[in-house]
Amino acid sequence: MKASTGLLSVLALFLLMGTVVTQRPRPRKPTKRPATTSKPSVPKPAVPAQPEPQEPTDFPPPILGPPSIFPDCPRECFCAPSYPNALNCENRNIRAIPVIPSRTHYLYLQNNFISEVTAEPFLNATEVRWINLANNRIHRINKQVFEKIPALLYLYVQRNKLKEVPSGLPTSLEQLRLSRNLISKIPAGAFNKLANLTLLDLYHNQLSDNGLGKNSFKDLKSLMQLNLAHNVLTKMPAGVPNGLIQLFLDRNRIDDIPKDYFQGLTHLAFIRLNYNQLSNKGVPKTVFNISSLLDLQLSHNHFVSVPLFNGHLEHLHLNHNSIESLNGTQICPYSLEAEPQDHSLLPRLRYLRLDGNHLSPPVPLDVIMCFRHLRSVVI
Numbered sequence: 398m399k400a401s402t403g404l405l406s407v408l409a410l411f412l413l414m415g416t417v418v419t420q421r422p423r424p425r426k427p428t429k430r431p432a433t434t435s436k437p438s439v440p441k442p443a444v445p446a447q448p449e450p451q452e453p454t455d456f457p458p459p460i461l462g463p464p465s466i467f468p469d470c471p472r473e474c475f476c477a478p479s480y481p482n483a484l485n486c487e488n489r490n491i492r493a494i495p496v497i498p499s500r501t502h503y504l505y506l507q508n509n510f511i512s513e514v515t516a517e518p519f520l521n522a523t524e525v526r527w528i529n530l531a532n533n534r535i536h537r538i539n540k541q542v543f544e545k546i547p548a549l550l551y552l553y554v555q556r557n558k559l560k561e562v563p564s565g566l567p568t569s570l571e572q573l574r575l576s577r578n579l580i581s582k583i584p585a586g587a588f589n590k591l592a593n594l595t596l597l598d599l600y601h602n603q604l605s606d607n608g609l610g611k612n613s614f615k616d617l618k619s620l621m622q623l624n625l626a627h628n629v630l631t632k633m634p635a636g637v638p639n640g641l642i643q644l645f646l647d648r649n650r651i652d653d654i655p656k657d658y659f660q661g662l663t664h665l666a667f668i669r670l671n672y673n674q675l676s677n678k679g680v681p682k683t684v685f686n687i688s689s690l691l692d693l694q695l696s697h698n699h700f701v702s703v704p705l706f707n708g709h710l711e712h713l714h715l716n717h718n719s720i721e722s723l724n725g726t727q728i729c730p731y732s733l734e735a736e737p738q739d740h741s742l743l744p745r746l747r748y749l750r751l752d753g754n755h756l757s758p759p760v761p762l763d764v765i766m767c768f769r770h771l772r773s774v775v776i
Contacts, residue, residue, distance in 0.1 A: 456510045460489045471495035487529070497522035507531040507553070516541035525549060531574075532556040540565030554578070555598070562587045569593060576600035576624070582608035589616045596622045600645070604628040611635045625649070626669065633658055643667040647694075653679030659687050669694040671714070677701055685710075696750070703728045708744040716775065717753030725763030733767060743769050750775040 462475040462485075470476035473495055474486040482502035486495065491509045499521040511533040519525070525546045535557040543549065543565045551572045554563070559578040566573070568590045580602040588594065594617050604625065614620065615636045625634060626647040633654055637644065639661050652674035659665060666689055676699040685693060685706045693706060694714040701719050708730035726733060730744050746768045752775045760774050 456492065457490045459491050462489070467498070467500075469498040469500075471498075482524075494518040496520075497525065499524065501525055503527045505529050506533070509533050511535055514538040514542055516545055519545035522546060523548070527551045529553045530557070534558055536560070538563040543567045566591060572596040572598075574598040575602070578602055580604060580608075583610065583613045585610055585612070588614065592616065592618050595619050598622075598624045599628070600624045601627040604630065606630055606632050609634055614638055621664075637662065640664055645669045646673070648672040650674055652676070654681065654684050656681040656684060659684065662687070663689055665689055666691045668692070670698070671695065672697045675699065677704065680704055696753075706730070708742070711745050712748045713746060714750045715754070716750045720751065720754040720756060723751065723756060723761055723764060725761050725765070725767045729763070729767035731767075733763060740769075745770055747772045749773070752776060 459473050461472050462470070465476045466478055467476045467481070471484075471486065473489050473491050474484055476498075477483060477485065480503075481500055483505070484497060484501045484503070485505050486509070487505045488508045491506075492511065494506060494511060494514060496518050497504060501522055502524055504522075504525055504527065507529045508531070511530065512535060514530065514535060514537070516539055519542055522545060526548060527550060528546075531553050532555070535554060536559065538554070538559070540563065543563075547567050548569050549567045550569060552566075552570060553572075553574045555574050555576040555578070557578050559575065559580055561580060562575065562583055564584070564587065566588075570591055571593055573591075573594060573596070576598045577600070580599065581604060583604070588597075597614075597617065597620060605628070609630070613636060614623065614634070615638070617638050618640065620638045620641055622643040622645075623634075623637065623641060624643075624645040626645045626649070628649055630646070630649040630651055633646070633651060641662055642664050644665065644667070647669050648671070650673065651670065654675070665687060668685075668690065671694050675695065680700075683705055685704055688707050688709055690707055690710050692712040693710055694712075695704070696714045696716045696718070698718050700715060701721060703715060703720060703723065705728060706713065731742075744767060747770050749768070749771060754776075756776050758776055760776060764774075765771065
């Protein structure tokens, strides 16, 4: 019995050892793949960069206006229901003037890229009174345009590229603004039918003495303001109308004034001659003794003494000259020894500017005694 039990134990032990031997872990297969021979990479051809899209013109595209209740309103303009007689086409980047409705009295075309004004858009616009063409690129205005708009009162064409005054201007015109163009000459007869013109603005052009004829302004019977500032004049313009009130000649090269130049200008109240070449040598002593004159501006010139002026003058600008002394006895319109009994006859000077000269405070007593109405002195 014992022998059989031992045999069974030995047999069980043998089977257990065989199981342990059969359960040994198998060796792991390598995780790395065997190296393979790869084909050489072929570089792809570079794709050329596409150029940026460009406009066919250097102007931005036109801006279209909102839908309008007026069927004749151009698409690139704005027609306000509350102002049926106004056509607003400003700041729209337009290159050409659209067809103008017959109901239009006020036409706004400023700040665009218009280069030429032709008659076609104005065929039915006979009631136009006001045209603003400022800040465009206009180099030509067809004279037939004004045949279509015979009742025109105000024409603004400043900041353009005109080289001459437009011809064929209507006789009804009251204001003509041509500042900041390239005008170098006024043709004979350019203004001969403008008897109603009250304002002529030729500021900042290229007008010289040869570009102004002797009779350029003689037919402007109603002219009140003439602006020839910022040109290249060396002489005072000839033939200025007698009814003129304001004469602006700043920033030219004028160095003398004829003795009787202002004779007959009985309404002249404002003279601006700043930034010229004027001096006491080129200016007659009493040339500014004009009874109607209220405001005289002579700053940035070459005066060494204060020129004489009329007792009615109220504002005198003499800053930035070469004045070294101020003598009230010499410049006073009346004798200080014989004061007028009627104080309404005292000089009316209220403002005197003398800074930028060779002067220093205080203001001489005789100046104060003469100009009793003086309120401000800049020295």
